[in-house]
């Protein structure tokens with residue numbers, strides 16, 4: 001289990017009276033769980049009464065996750081590809097769904113347009129400076145604001161691309177540094193026009209698991225400083 005997660009894999013509230021409670025059991029999350037038809041978490045961190053809540057916690061106060069699939073030469077996208085991707089790997093799409101269901105996705109406008117719809121049973125925050133509103137999504141004009149929007153609702157923000165958003169999120173001066181990266185290694189040489197930045201030494205691999213599809217490895221990295 002990673003720091004900052006309950007036993008059900010959900011974030012833990014970091015402020016106010018709800019500090020220390022599973023974010024998937026707070027009132028707003030329960031309503032969203034009903035709307036998205038996902039089961040609310042039943043871990044012990046939501047069952048405590050107010051007086052039993054821990055005064056301190058070992059929680060990462062600003063969890064920001066990022067999910068990406070990267071091929072050789074750091075390729076992540078190709079205009080005109082399937083969902084904007086230069087490959088079609090159902091196992092990775094399932095992995096993406098499992099990791100993001102019930103959470104808040106943050107993505108650039110071009111990535112949203114490549115997907116072509118709001119992803120169901122997740123809150124979709126689309127970054128755009130145009131002010132345009134996309135069906136089933138919330139438009140937000142900056143990455144910081146999107147992360148703050150998720151945190152303010154006790155939700156876990158997961159940055160889902162594309163290239164420009166990853167670059168901004170992983171910049172050394174990012175106001176809300178990425179704390180966890182779910183990276184799918186796609187060991188294939190593919191043509192692409194969008195690339196993932198090189199990760200610095202601040203990220204350490206904590207889990208590495210071979211997928212069933214050829215050349216696919218699921219890697220989890222966490223920020224260590």
Ligand SMILES: NC(=O)c1ccc[n+]([C@@H]2O[C@H](COP(=O)([O-])OP(=O)(O)OC[C@H]3O[C@@H](n4cnc5c(N)ncnc54)[C@H](OP(=O)(O)O)[C@@H]3O)[C@@H](O)[C@H]2O)c1
Pocket residue numbers: 067068069070075076077078079083084085107108109110111112114127128129130140141142143160161162163164165166168194
């Ligand atoms: N392999 C993967 O895991 C993966 C995941 C996601 C995406 N991708 C790929 O990445 C490619 C798209 O990447 P991209 O860099 O071209 O586009 P993008 O990052 O998806 O979208 C860029 C647009 O998002 C908005 N935006 C970005 N940063 C912003 C900020 N800080 N504040 C406000 N708005 C912001 C702007 O929209 P406006 O112009 O409307 O203002 C900008 O033009 C596609 O090929 C896609 O398939 C790959």
